[in-house]
Amino acid sequence: MTFSNFDEGVMYVDPRSGERREPRKDDAADAALLVDALDNIDSYAAAIRPTDVPAATAAVHGCEAALLSCGKTVGAEATSGWEVRACAELGACIVGSLDALRDDQVVTFGTCPVSPLKLPRDATEVIIECARLGLSDCILSMAMAGGSAPITLAGTLVMHNAEVLSGITLAQLTERGVPVTYGRRRPPWTCATPPPLWLAGARPDRRRSRPDVEAVPPAELHRRCVGRLQAR
Amino acid sequence: MTESGVTFDPAQLVMDDEWIAMIRFFLGGIRVDAETLAGGDIAATGPFGDFLSLPSTYAHMREQSQPRVMDRRVREEWQADGAANMYERARQRACELLDTHRPPEIDADVRSRMRTIVEGLDGERGSGDHRARPRAYDAAGRRRQLRQ
Numbered sequence: 001m002t003f004s005n006f007d008e009g010v011m012y013v014d015p016r017s018g019e020r021r022e023p024r025k026d027d028a029a030d031a032a033l034l035v036d037a038l039d040n041i042d043s044y045a046a047a048i049r050p051t052d053v054p055a056a057t058a059a060v061h062g063c064e065a066a067l068l069s070c071g072k073t074v075g076a077e078a079t080s081g082w083e084v085r086a087c088a089e090l091g092a093c094i095v096g097s098l099d100a101l102r103d104d105q106v107v108t109f110g111t112c113p114v115s116p117l118k119l120p121r122d123a124t125e126v127i128i129e130c131a132r133l134g135l136s137d138c139i140l141s142m143a144m145a146g147g148s149a150p151i152t153l154a155g156t157l158v159m160h161n162a163e164v165l166s167g168i169t170l171a172q173l174t175e176r177g178v179p180v181t182y183g184r185r186r187p188p189w190t191c192a193t194p195p196p197l198w199l200a201g202a203r204p205d206r207r208r209s210r211p212d213v214e215a216v217p218p219a220e221l222h223r224r225c226v227g228r229l230q231a232r
Numbered sequence: 233m234t235e236s237g238v239t240f241d242p243a244q245l246v247m248d249d250e251w252i253a254m255i256r257f258f259l260g261g262i263r264v265d266a267e268t269l270a271g272g273d274i275a276a277t278g279p280f281g282d283f284l285s286l287p288s289t290y291a292h293m294r295e296q297s298q299p300r301v302m303d304r305r306v307r308e309e310w311q312a313d314g315a316a317n318m319y320e321r322a323r324q325r326a327c328e329l330l331d332t333h334r335p336p337e338i339d340a341d342v343r344s345r346m347r348t349i350v351e352g353l354d355g356e357r358g359s360g361d362h363r364a365r366p367r368a369y370d371a372a373g374r375r376r377q378l379r380q
Contacts, residue, residue: 005233009240012240013239015327031240068338090349
């Protein structure tokens with residue numbers, strides 16, 4: 001189990017002044033630096049979207065700031081195919097090439113289906129582009145119990161799994177065997193404080209060895225899950 | 233993250249880090265063997281003794297939970313030290329880390345290549361209008377009514 005901060009805030013509390021305000025690019029760098037410094041936060045997710053840069057390229061600016069401030073995996077908040085490519089190119093600068101990025105994915109991507117049961121254009125673009133590049137995408141349902149999903153935990157999980165599977169299917173149709181990360185989160189409709197994100201797989205800190213953390217291809221994940229269930 | 237994911241608060245993340253440490257501590261289980269059961273120490277110390285100066289205490293003392301932002305001191309000591317609440321201690325810790333933690337070293341040419349990519353995209357796609365998208369919150373953090 002790995003832990004990340006949650007994304008993506010539209011407001012920021014400046015720890016030095018206590019002011020709650022719109023976030024800037026420097027804040028993205030600070031948030032990523034803080035994640036880098038905290039031992040129990042394993043990866044960085046785009047904590048905020050900078051508002052002092054062009055809106056169209058804000059996600060790329062945020063990714064640049066985070067990669068320069070954090071040695072752990074950096075989650076980019078891409079919502080289109082070209083943003084995926086741009087952030088992948090930034091990651092490739094860190095590790096040397098796009099080929100190297102596939103083996104050492106310093107930038108990860110996340111996609112949220114829209115509950116209930118929709119994969120909108122931005123989600124499909126991100127899934128398809130990640131698959132084309134051979135990069136892992138975390139497909140994370142945001143099904144909210146009692147609002148956009150059944151109120152019961154079991155019912156929410158049924159819908160959650162259906163939505164994640166739809167994303168995995170699209171990724172596999174695009175590029176068979178491409179790694180995909182299963183994202184899990186189950187907030188109630190009236191959620192007050194989203195918990196830190198739990199990921200099924202993530203890349204370890206590029207400076208510290210964490211053999212318990214890995215990006216696992218879906219076929220391998222399936223094999224392991226079946227093996228665990230049969231062992232019970 | 234606070235307010236249903238609207239606001240990122242570094243102090244909250246520092247507190248989250250501490251709670252995650254505790255979760256991991258418990259998930260890690262408790263080592264149970266002859267050494268940790270400490271039957272010899274218990275028998276040797278006996279009633280009314282103490283374990284403070286035993287070698288085993290020194291050997292294992294750092295395995296105990298050591299919170300940074302939770303404060304376990306008695307009230308009088310806490311008040312004499314400024315009576316900062318947990319949020320305030322977490323905020324101070326966040327500032328301290330931001331001031332002292334060193335980011336990964338990245339070569340200047342790598343930084344330059346990244347800058348070139350971002351500037352190229354700004355020229356290609358960035359309109360220069362920082363407010364191009366309708367914003368759900370105003371500068372003071374009040375929620376706006378957006379037209380569909």
